[in-house]
Amino acid sequence: MIEFLSNNGSELLVKTWEHFYISLLAILLGVIVAIPLGVALTRARKLAGFVIGIVGVVQTFPSLAILAFFIPILGVGQVPAVIALFFYSVLPILRNTYTGVNGVNKDLLEAGKGMGMSNWERIKDVEVPLATPVIMAGIRVSTVYLIGWATLASFIGAGGLGDYIFLGLNLYRPDYIIAGAIPVTIIALITDLLLGKLENKVVPKGLSNTQKAA
Amino acid sequence: MLEFNQVTKVYDGTEKAVNNLTLDIEKGEFIVFIGPSGCGKTTTMKMVNRLIETTEGSISIEGENIKNKDLVELRRTIGYVIQQIGLFPHMTIQENISLVPKLLKWPQDKRRDRAKELLKLVEMEESYLDKFPEELSGGQQQRIGVLRALAADPPLILMDEPFGALDPITRETLQMEFKQLQKSLHKTIVFVTHDMDEALKLADRVVIMKEGCVVQEGTPSHIVRNPANDFVREFIGKDRLVQNDPSNQTVEEIMNPNPVTVQEDMNLREAIKIVKANRVDTAVVVNEEKELKGFIDVDTINRYHRDNLEVGKVLKEFPIEVKKGTPLAAVIRKILVSEVKYMPVIDENKSLIGIITGASLADVVYESIWGEEEHQNGENETIGVK
Ligand SMILES: Nc1ncnc2c1ncn2[C@@H]1O[C@H](COP(=O)(O)OP(=O)(O)O)[C@@H](O)[C@H]1O
Ligand SMILES: [Mg+2]
Numbered sequence: 001m002i003e004f005l006s007n008n009g010s011e012l013l014v015k016t017w018e019h020f021y022i023s024l025l026a027i028l029l030g031v032i033v034a035i036p037l038g039v040a041l042t043r044a045r046k047l048a049g050f051v052i053g054i055v056g057v058v059q060t061f062p063s064l065a066i067l068a069f070f071i072p073i074l075g076v077g078q079v080p081a082v083i084a085l086f087f088y089s090v091l092p093i094l095r096n097t098y099t100g101v102n103g104v105n106k107d108l109l110e111a112g113k114g115m116g117m118s119n120w121e122r123i124k125d126v127e128v129p130l131a132t133p134v135i136m137a138g139i140r141v142s143t144v145y146l147i148g149w150a151t152l153a154s155f156i157g158a159g160g161l162g163d164y165i166f167l168g169l170n171l172y173r174p175d176y177i178i179a180g181a182i183p184v185t186i187i188a189l190i191t192d193l194l195l196g197k198l199e200n201k202v203v204p205k206g207l208s209n210t211q212k213a214a
Numbered sequence: 215m216l217e218f219n220q221v222t223k224v225y226d227g228t229e230k231a232v233n234n235l236t237l238d239i240e241k242g243e244f245i246v247f248i249g250p251s252g253c254g255k256t257t258t259m260k261m262v263n264r265l266i267e268t269t270e271g272s273i274s275i276e277g278e279n280i281k282n283k284d285l286v287e288l289r290r291t292i293g294y295v296i297q298q299i300g301l302f303p304h305m306t307i308q309e310n311i312s313l314v315p316k317l318l319k320w321p322q323d324k325r326r327d328r329a330k331e332l333l334k335l336v337e338m339e340e341s342y343l344d345k346f347p348e349e350l351s352g353g354q355q356q357r358i359g360v361l362r363a364l365a366a367d368p369p370l371i372l373m374d375e376p377f378g379a380l381d382p383i384t385r386e387t388l389q390m391e392f393k394q395l396q397k398s399l400h401k402t403i404v405f406v407t408h409d410m411d412e413a414l415k416l417a418d419r420v421v422i423m424k425e426g427c428v429v430q431e432g433t434p435s436h437i438v439r440n441p442a443n444d445f446v447r448e449f450i451g452k453d454r455l456v457q458n459d460p461s462n463q464t465v466e467e468i469m470n471p472n473p474v475t476v477q478e479d480m481n482l483r484e485a486i487k488i489v490k491a492n493r494v495d496t497a498v499v500v501n502e503e504k505e506l507k508g509f510i511d512v513d514t515i516n517r518y519h520r521d522n523l524e525v526g527k528v529l530k531e532f533p534i535e536v537k538k539g540t541p542l543a544a545v546i547r548k549i550l551v552s553e554v555k556y557m558p559v560i561d562e563n564k565s566l567i568g569i570i571t572g573a574s575l576a577d578v579v580y581e582s583i584w585g586e587e588e589h590q591n592g593e594n595e596t597i598g599v600k
Binding site: 107108110111112113114115116117118121125126129130204205206207 | 260263265286287288289290291294296298299300301302303304305306313314317346347348362363372
């Protein structure tokens, strides 16, 4: 192992970084799409079941199939990998945003509406802030999954720690497999920890107390 | 200030949640809608800030139909307090109070100053400004709920059972506080409750509803004295009906509404017939419009019966007349001190509507009023009159 590190140390760092930012980019895209979509769906309940259903079905496609599916359209490399991973990040965030916003106390919305908050002001100042604990939970779940799945990105030439794992599988070299798998786990743990810290920041103060109490 | 003009609300189907409501609310008036659950109180209220749209009829504020106003602007000029309090848990007390000022884009310092000023009104310390709602008791939270409605100084405030979720003691405290507050702020308040005590305590005018219709409206004292029907009577509850409480009675309640009368232009002989037929010793004299002129009694008859004059020529005037609606307590001492036997009750047009006799007074007097008045005034010398 030490021998492996001394030979491949700097390359390992590069691959770890690749892995990390492919995942992060996919999550970021997921957040940007899924939160607004989730909020929008709360205004169109009839559509909501349908859309969430479709996204759920997409999620069940084998990851390799999705990755392969994008090769003829987007070619190989990091772009199709990020896009494919993005599809997986959407569902947990979308579902949690929808559930979180839907779960906001109706009396509060009524109070806000009655006092003259516009639709946008209610979303921005009441619904989303109050739904952040649930939305953040969705983001955390999504992120941990994605960091795992990003291993498969190497399959379409996007690099990342998957390179070691696939190499190890092909060459029957367990040390390569371990060298790939351990950093993946470590990234996942550290990212989750950081997201936990972020959650404490973005969840409004009056709420975090209730949750601790509950 | 606020007018309901034949307002009807149908949710779905044909049942009318509010049925042809017409009501005129004065500026500065404290109106309380009361009625059993489901009678349409909340619907009525929410139609004012258009959380619910009317099906028929119109509502106007200061003469302007609310349909012609911008929805969001309309609501920002109407305070709104709900039973569930509805403070935003993720906002500090200051942010909650200043919500509407913020929507109206007041600068930060002005918002904070206003929040401080409002907290003083309910005698809460400034340190609450930076706390979160969950750190406050239910009563404190609803105080903030009320302050939030006052923040941008709206002329009209809607309150839907605002004290309904509080424990009885806190509720009572807040009711008293709020009544005081309202007196000093001169807001027009539309208040919904199903608690009769609360309605009677707070209202300038009570509107009793049943199944979407107004059953009766009037001042609290009018309603407890003159319930329109059994529904109202039952709703008010026996304890609160005040027929038997002399300190609240008015002269109408003990007067004889059908006194023996004679016309001013009759001759005395005719009048004597009427007096004899009714076996009374006094008759009230009125003119054709029922306007009070005076009275004739045994003494008049003895003196003039031979001359057969017109009644109008020989009548005597009553030393005391009282207007209808006068509290009994106010006239009792008068009648006893002046030793008059009869006191006519007249309306605004000076028309006779009844008469108070010594007999009808006696019961009431010996019961309680005399004693109570004595305690309050500390005047004892008039007792000698008895
Ligand atoms: N959103 C709604 N949809 C259909 N019916 C409603 C709705 N809100 C109230 N109602 C009906 O309208 C009637 C009056 O309700 P409401 O105004 O809430 O009464 P209150 O506030 O006096 O208890 C009730 O019969 C109630 O069931
Ligand atoms: Mg109601």
